[in-house]
Amino acid sequence: MNFSAQWTRRGFMTGISSLTAMILGSRKLPAASLSSSANGSPVTGFGQTGNVYEELGVTTVINGQGTMTMLGGSLMRPEVESVMALAGRHFVNIPELEVAAGKRIAEMLKLPPDYSALVTCGAAAAMLSGLAGILTRDNPQFIRQLPELTGMKSEVIIQKSHRNPFDHQLRATGVRLVEVADRDDLRKAVSEKTAMMHFSNFANAAGQLKVDEWAKLGKEYKVPTFIDAAADTPPVSHLWDYANMGYDLIAISGGKAIRGPQCAGLLIGRRDLVSYALLNNSPHEDTLGRSQKVGKEEIVGMVKALECYLQENHDVLIKEWQHRLELVSAEVSKIPGVTTKFYVPDIANHVPHMEIRWDKRISATPREINAALRKGKPAIVLSTGEEGEVLSLNSFMLQPGEDRIIAEAVVAVLKAHAS
Numbered sequence: 001m002n003f004s005a006q007w008t009r010r011g012f013m014t015g016i017s018s019l020t021a022m023i024l025g026s027r028k029l030p031a032a033s034l035s036s037s038a039n040g041s042p043v044t045g046f047g048q049t050g051n052v053y054e055e056l057g058v059t060t061v062i063n064g065q066g067t068m069t070m071l072g073g074s075l076m077r078p079e080v081e082s083v084m085a086l087a088g089r090h091f092v093n094i095p096e097l098e099v100a101a102g103k104r105i106a107e108m109l110k111l112p113p114d115y116s117a118l119v120t121c122g123a124a125a126a127m128l129s130g131l132a133g134i135l136t137r138d139n140p141q142f143i144r145q146l147p148e149l150t151g152m153k154s155e156v157i158i159q160k161s162h163r164n165p166f167d168h169q170l171r172a173t174g175v176r177l178v179e180v181a182d183r184d185d186l187r188k189a190v191s192e193k194t195a196m197m198h199f200s201n202f203a204n205a206a207g208q209l210k211v212d213e214w215a216k217l218g219k220e221y222k223v224p225t226f227i228d229a230a231a232d233t234p235p236v237s238h239l240w241d242y243a244n245m246g247y248d249l250i251a252i253s254g255g256k257a258i259r260g261p262q263c264a265g266l267l268i269g270r271r272d273l274v275s276y277a278l279l280n281n282s283p284h285e286d287t288l289g290r291s292q293k294v295g296k297e298e299i300v301g302m303v304k305a306l307e308c309y310l311q312e313n314h315d316v317l318i319k320e321w322q323h324r325l326e327l328v329s330a331e332v333s334k335i336p337g338v339t340t341k342f343y344v345p346d347i348a349n350h351v352p353h354m355e356i357r358w359d360k361r362i363s364a365t366p367r368e369i370n371a372a373l374r375k376g377k378p379a380i381v382l383s384t385g386e387e388g389e390v391l392s393l394n395s396f397m398l399q400p401g402e403d404r405i406i407a408e409a410v411v412a413v414l415k416a417h418a419s
């Protein structure tokens with residue numbers, strides 16, 4: 001599979017089409033939980049209807065695509081909302097809070113003894129700060145100097161098949177990415193300039209060197225290894241598996257399946273490297289990462305989100321997500337010529353998905369059907385494969401009742417094109 005093309009196209013498609021969908025159509029949100037403020041008093045003025053988006057003239061969509069940052073990632077857990085409000089009521093020293101939260105997270109995840117964690121403003125930020133820390137360590141001159149690398153290492157090794165738009169965050173530190181294809185290439189590429197070996201977990205199947213071997217080779221060459229596992233929970237064990245595998249640094253999104261604050265993520269890793277990452281990040285000024293501000297609310301919210309995520313019954317959730325898809329399947333398969341198929345991606349968004357295909361009896365392409373759904377009321381966003389060859393969806397970001405709305409809308413749109 002061509003991962004770059006997939007990423008690029010996915011970004012492009014969501015960018016253009018969802019904007020169209022957002023301009024057309026509109027949907028009322030349940031107002032119940034939204035029309036009173038954190039302290040319980042009613043909201044007046046902006047927000048009083050309970051649908052801040054509608055008040056701004058922006059259409060909300062039913063999300064059958066998954067945890068797409070373009071669509072707002074995920075919906076934060078109510079418990080996270082509550083502790084973020086509590087966090088907003090006091091001043092606190094941010095680096096002290098970061099260290100304390102990291103300690104709590106390391107305990108919750110039962111990380112190896114020399115591991116810690118840092119709350120960042122997302123997995124992409126964790127990539128930049130993590131690499132910056134490897135480059136500068138605690139050298140104040142180097143920290144101020146980035147992305148000018150004089151005196152520091154200057155190369156990151158990555159498998160060619162692992163290149164993707166998120167490696168922009170690595171390049172932002174000033175390093176050069178050195179592409180390798182196999183073990184032999186890697187041996188030749190390692191030099192005194194090598195700062196880090198990067199692994200994009202979703203590309204595991206595409207690369208010759210697999211996830212466990214990459215970590216081992218890093219140890220052999222004494223080069224720190226980094227794994228971008230941003231979208232790779234569930235399973236929940238991925239929160240500690242890569243530390244146990246020997247990765248020095250691990251990036252995870254907080255605002256995807258974990259349903260923490262949308263602007264939060266985790267840098268998990270060796271205690272020394274994590275502390276250097278913090279030195280390169282907000283609130284410290286004159287750093288490359290000063291623009292990646294993390295608030296006290298996000299730090300505290302991330303701790304709560306992890307606590308909730310670890311307590312959840314993941315088997316029950318997966319059954320519920322599958323059940324929703326089966327409901328849609330039962331309805332759309334009644335249309336002559338329409339079939340469905342269930343699948344679960346191996347890695348990245350490892351949750352139940354469903355494809356909907358049809359034969360010549362339906363005279364529309366998946367993209368046309370998807371476009372019609374996006375223009376509908378309520379607007380619905382599904383996916384259409386890499387080449388627009390198939391309509392697909394997942395259900396883990398759906399709110400109660402939205403499976404039925406999707407079923408009815410897909411049936412109506414397909415029937416409108418039936419011969």
Ligand SMILES: *Cc1c(COP(=O)(O)O)cnc(C)c1O
Binds near residue numbers: 123
């Ligand atoms: C989402 C994602 C990121 C970025 O994560 P944020 O938390 O949104 O910063 C990085 N890498 C991959 C593979 C992702 O899916």
